[in-house]
Amino acid sequence: MKIIKRPNGTEDILPAESRDWQKLEEFLRTTAGIFGFQEIRVPTFEQTELFSRGVGETTDVVQKEMYTVTAKESVFTLRPEGTAGTIRAMLQNGLLNEALPQKVYYILSCFRHERPQAGRLREFHQFGVEMAGSALPSADAEVISLAKQILEQIGLKNIELKINSIGCPNCRKNYHEALRKYFSTSKECLCGTCQERLEKNPMRLLDCKVESCQEIAKDAPVILEYLCEECRTHFEQLKENLTALGITYVVDPKIVRGLDYYTKTVFEFVTTEIGAQGTVCGGGRYDGLIEQLGGQPTPALGFGMGLERLLLVLKNQGTELSQEKYCDIYFVPMGKEAETKAMQLTAELRKEGIFAQTDVMGRSLRAQMKYADKLHARFTAVIGENELNQKETMLKNMKTGEKISIALDEKFVEVFSGIEIADRLASEIQ
């Protein structure tokens, strides 16, 4: 029989890595909590229209990357990103009628049908936050500083924050006009997709990677010069806020973001550590999205972080997140009777929250000792005929090799806890 393999672009997270994931997730939750964000959990699949309306009909994500599934008569789409579903849930459950701002975070997996490569999977995991209700630049600064604190404290090095403003629909109208005028003079030299973009969404044209297009785009008008009064001051104040918070940034007029809902502020945290897919966190303001999804006009913003990209950077940097396997005590039974005793003691210790293990393989003493060593057991205790007769065993400290005797009676759990805590303190002092 052949082994069935997992689908292309998916990953198994094995015990050796799941410890890192747990550590990362725990850290994300507490940091988001410190900033006043609370967890929201939403369905993995949604009505397809949520994404076409929310993310944008013209985006690549909607046009060619969605997993749309039919089950019975219903058609659904596996979420390609987290924002649309989160906003939908906030609207549907009336969260936006509560005190504003509403601040939520999520850890979930997203699905996009793209060709996999380094740092890009078809199912990938995202941590994201959304903050709804504030139009002020201080909200932008708060969200960005959360992202920054996470990336910094988790240990990322050499990350750069890029910011830009892509304006509101008002100023963008003028800008689109200017872009069309600029590009139409050399329309013939543009690549096929860019000629289409010119009509539908001329801003996309700016980050086309085709060399000839880049050449033409080089001197194209810059959005920042077309911002309306309101958007301009918003951007200026955001920069002041960032400076006040000691957050360094680079203004990059080229970052546009691929999702249509963004307005005003957009930003990315970029690294060079993991190949071509260097964006570890991306986000921005989407003041029109909530209305677009049927709610009252409400300003909002957020970001998403790619968790496997984060872990990839940490791995490439050689940053250790988690410690090794763990075991407080390993019992080495010899003989039937001893096995029962070891089993009972293990069970008792576990009830007290102590990491205890014993043999379930019927191995020899020597082999059991080797196994205990592999588990990084802190203590071992052999139980054989002698021990059972004398109701006493030697507790061996695997690090120091030192042995002390301990009675095999009803006090065992209590006595062992004391020894174990003392040992832990002693090793922490060193």
Next chain:
RNA sequence: GUGGGUAUAGCCCAGCUGGUUAAGGCGUCAGUUUGUGGCACUGAAGACCAUCGGUUCGAAUCCGAUUACCCACCCCA
């Protein structure tokens, strides 16, 4: 969707111009004299050499197709 690369044991891989019992390391298991791990040593298990077809007396090795994976473009986290 478009390029390029790779495919040999659970993992990392040697095997050059066709003839080997397909090598080594990690890991796993057992042992190194009787009841105490790490180091070292010995041994064992584990591979239809991705699949299908072709050339040949003979293919892991050459050719073709298929599939899978990797990297890059595109796009994004």
